[in-house]
Amino acid sequence: MRTLLAGIAAGLMATAAPVLAQTTIIHADGIVTDASEPVKGRVTVTVTDGRIVSVEDGWQGVPDGAEMIHLEGKTLVPGLIDLHTHLSGDPSGEFWRAATTPPEWSVLVAAKNAHITAKAGFTTVRDVGSRTDQVMQMLGRATEQGMLPGPRVVTSGRTIAIVGGHGDINGFRREVNDSLGTSFSCTGPVECAERVREASKYGADLIKITATGGVLSQQGRGLEAHFTDAEMRSIVTTAESLGLKVAAHAHGARGIEAAARAGVHTIEHGTYLDEAAAKAMRENGTTLVPTLMAFEGIKDNLGTGFYTPVVEDKIRAVSEYAGTIVERARRWNVNVAFGTDAGVFPHGENAGEFALLKANGMSDRDALASATTGAAQILGMEGEIGRIAPGYSADIIAVEGNPLEDVTVLEDVDWVMVRGRVIE
Ligand SMILES: [Zn+2]
Structure with missing residues (x-):
């Protein structure tokens, strides 16, 4: 014994x-x-x-x-950093699939795209908008543990929009909208603060809002400012109280300006950036994430019936401005960091953004910095990655x-x- x-x-x-x-x-x-x-x-x-x-x-x-x-x-x-992806979705003009596709499908799509994105050299993504609550948080956990091959994931979870705005569910009859129940919209400073806290509660690493109308949704209310100043200020102060930054999708110049003055940390797209909007961004230390690949991707399907008429009209409106966004930002000394909007175009083609940045006058070195040290700084991870x-x-x-x-x-x-x- x-x-x-x-x-x-x-x-x-x-x-x-x-x-x-x-x-x-x-x-x-x-x-x-x-x-x-x-x-x-x-x-x-x-x-x-x-x-x-x-x-x-x-x-x-x-x-x-x-x-x-x-x-x-x-x-x-x-390793490269893309500050604007939607890994849980693939390009589609069929908005009605929101009513026919269960959330489980998004999980599998996200796992597939995580692998493709990492293979393309992107070792960190900031994922800014998925249809279901926690798919990206769970994907991030899986890649962190090595259960799935993929990048490090920093995510907003869902996007906060106005009722009927870009990011809300649009294009269905009322009963269908109600039954989809995936809206994450708010009205007024109190309700908007509540959405921010809710996003934080369910594991968001940052807050994503749609400060203006957007191109690929079925909303037909233009591309200018949608939130009130009071709502945006409430979103930013609430987010900051929780240690979170705010990324604001914005196309219209007055919407960009208002979001920058409200204190959002990044402007996504920035299509109609003008001198006054650029001044507001400079004064508030706001960075532009231009997503030039998205504009290229959506142009390819014009006139093919891929998009609904309301979307087709908006694409035609933004297309002529897309080619000069970064040129304007640079002219007015707005900081630019790398992001593509992958998901609007096929995942894995993210690095196509570099050629577009160059075409806008950015040097090779600045373009690489925008996707490494510059992007790491936006994430507050400059001592960890880049x-x-x-x-x-x-x-x-x-x-x-x-x-x-x-x-x-x-x-x-x-x-x-x-x-x-x-x-x-
Ligand atoms: Zn996007």
């Missing part, structure tokens, strides 16, 4: 020994550690338990028990070529690691 107990004790001792840290050694032929630094040559990056522990010149040896990843001919770049440096999360991609000379090389990403896990 005595020896048996001793044996069991010895067995317990063996299993209680500290679990060895998992270390990965990455060799590559070049590295951009930070969009503000020049590209460097041969490098060894050591990753332990999901974190970067060292970045050394040359190809260093591989310690016993470490995993080796050899990326000859490739340049390592910080750079390849000791202490940072191991969110790393590999490409051929130098993105500081031609940022469009990021359209073709060869290898991706999110939180130390390679995306197969």
Whole structure:
């Protein structure tokens, strides 16, 4: 008996020994550690338990028990950040599917798109609007645990809109609208504050509002300001009291201006940005997330019957302004950060935004910064993501070529690691 107990004790001792840290050694032929630094040559990056522990010149040896990843001919770049996605949806002109598709479908669509998005080099997304309550929070949990391959997810959950506005359910008869029960709209400062607290209660990482009308919804009330100033101020102060930032979808110039003055942190789209709206953004430290890919994506289906007439009219109205949004923002010194509106166009094509930013006069270096250090700052995660440096999360991609000379090389990403896990 005595020896048996001793044996069991010895067995317990063996299993209680500290679990060895998992270390990965990455060799590559070049590295951009930070969009503000020049590209460097041969490098060894050591990753332990999901974190970067060292970045050394040359190809260093591989310690016993470490995993080796050899990326000859490739340049390592910080994982990309898209500040505007809708992973739980795919492009569709069939708004009525809201009445026929159960929420379970959105979960599967989100899982599929998470993988596609990570494969494209986007290791963090800020997902700003899904139809069901917690699909994106749960997706974020699954990718964090490594249960599903995908990016880190920062999400607003659902979008807060005015009654009948962009983001509310529109286009159905009353009984159908009522039975869908997925509206997240509000009227007046008190009710709008309540929606913000509700979003927070169910795990939102930020608040998304539709400050103006929107293009792809069935609402036909224009693209200008929809919330009152008092409602927007209530939303922003309530969000800030909970430690949350506010992202405001806005097309019309007066809607952009009002949202910036109310203190929202980012303006999404910014289509009709004018000098007065830009001044309001500058004075309030508001950043523009231009989503140029969305405008490209929706133009492709014009005149094909893909969209309803009310949507088709709005697309024609915004199309002529889309090509100059970033040019105007830059002219008036508005800060720009990277976001695409993936979901309006097919997921995985996010990096197409880089060429459009360049066409608007942005340098390769500034475009890369907008999707790395700049976007990390918007998320308040500048000490965690956006750079390849000791202490940072191991969110790393590999490409051929130098993105500081031609940022469009990021359209073709060869290898991706999110939180130390390679995306197969
Ligand atoms: Zn969007």
